[in-house]
Amino acid sequence: MKKAFLFGYIIILCFFASGCSDEKTLKDGYYTAEMENYSFGWKEFVTITVKNNKIEAVEYNARNSSGFIKSWDNAYMRNMNGISGTYPNKYTREYANQLFEKQNYESIDTISGATSSGENFKLLAKAVTEQAQKGDSSVIYVQGKNFEEEGE
Numbered sequence: 621m622k623k624a625f626l627f628g629y630i631i632i633l634c635f636f637a638s639g640c641s642d643e644k645t646l647k648d649g650y651y652t653a654e655m656e657n658y659s660f661g662w663k664e665f666v667t668i669t670v671k672n673n674k675i676e677a678v679e680y681n682a683r684n685s686s687g688f689i690k691s692w693d694n695a696y697m698r699n700m701n702g703i704s705g706t707y708p709n710k711y712t713r714e715y716a717n718q719l720f721e722k723q724n725y726e727s728i729d730t731i732s733g734a735t736s737s738g739e740n741f742k743l744l745a746k747a748v749t750e751q752a753q754k755g756d757s758s759v760i761y762v763q764g765k766n767f768e769e770e771g772e
Contacts, residue, residue: 646670647755653747655740656761662690664737664764666744668719670752675723678716680741682708704733715741725749740764 647670654665662682669677682690690696691709701707711734718728725745730738740762747760 644753645673646675646749646752648672649752649755649757651748651751651757651760653744653751653760653762655744655764657764658685659736659740659764661685664740664744666716666719666741666748668748668752675720675752678720680712680716680719680744682712682737700733706731706733708737711737719745 650667650669652665652667655663657663661684663684664680664682667679668675684690691707691712693708697707697709711731714731715728715734715738719725722728725742728738728742728745743762743764747762751757751760
């Protein structure tokens, strides 16, 4: 009985020591995912910094074809805030903070007034996390839902 227990213990120990567990680790580095296409003139992106298997920093934003950052657009902010009660400089920080705090893209809650961006953020966060698990620092392009065609 003691031999069987010892053998089982050694097998389990070897399993964890060899890295065969189901836990997915994040490799140190910088990882970026961006939408494949522009939506309403903006292309969203997420960049994370990983250190010691932990997301240390998250940037979420969008840029237009000239490289101008969406959260810097004051006219867009005033217009969107009046209609939906939020604006890019606010919701991008809130989504990024959720990923940072929860360390898990599956736990992201949608922010009222920024639903379309929330869906894209979840897709981007998933893609960038998968890149970090592989240790692949190349930019990954994500196909998103076409909200323009749906009138959102």
